[in-house]
Amino acid sequence: MRTILVIGGKRNKSLEVKARENEMKIMHHPLSEKQKPNKRYFEQMVKKSDCIILFTDACSHRSMWDVRDLSKEHQKPIVYPKGIGTSQALKLAFQAMDKKIG
DSSP: OEEEEEESSOOOHHHHHHHHHTTEEEEEEOOOSSSOOOHHHHHHHHHHOSEEEEOGGGSOHHHHHHHHHHHHHTTOOEEOOSSSOHHHHHHHHHHHHHHHHO
């Protein structure tokens, strides 16, 4: 079972439902909490994921750069969907994972 890490945005049930339909697991960090997570916090989640969906409009610049650096360091594909649509975000994630495998 593949795991997708979602950074930013709201916890969206449709994202989880669509991922489950495609036999995927979602890890979600909404970044709406008052505490500011550091790079080490994200590193464990990035290591466990197969792909990262980063909603740039819904997270801090610091978190965005930390996650981008970690994705390069651990060679995990990362996608940047526009807006908050779940279908487009998952479609981009599937394409990125297939490209990495192929």
